[in-house]
Amino acid sequence: MTHEDVEEQLTRNWDELLQELRVTQTGVQILTAFLLTVPFTDRFSELDGLQRSTYLMVLSGSVLTTALVVAPVAFHRVLFRRRMRRWLVEAANQCARAGLAMLALTSSGSLFLVFDVVTDRALAIVAAAIAPLLFVSLWVVAPLAADRRTGRGRP
Secondary structure, eight states: OOOOOHHHHHHHHHHHHHHHHHHHHHHHHHHHHHHHHGGGSGGGGGOOHHHHHHHHHHHHHHHHHHHHHHHHHHHHHHHTTSSOHHHHHHHHHHHHHHHHHHHHHHHHHHHHHHHHHHSOHHHHHHHHHHHHHHHHIIIIIHHHHHHHHHTOOOO
16 A cells, blocks of 8 residues: 555546546537537428427537536646645546536437437437436446445545
């Protein structure tokens, strides 16, 4: 076991958070770019009112997710060399958590929209209801269950 001081631990935490956010940023940016092209397709005019509203909510959610997962980079740029690493790590952690929650909601909404256009509304509702359960199971329940099984608590 290594012994690191508070500054070393904060630096390691910051580096780990940035690596995690890189993965999320790429996916969210691809989703947002795709969503921005949708209104320019021929079939967009065929969407009903609910589908258009869902599209706008999903697009807005994707933009909000982008803002949340990119915010820590902006925080760092604004506060560079001001010895605020603890605040940066805590704020980035909160943004990452909120960004993941928004990504789950946005992905679920996207799934609803695609299922609604391709199949029918009932199946779209089922798919959109199952998706958040999948995200929560993989992103929250599984790691907490692993933590509990190992007997390791919070540091």
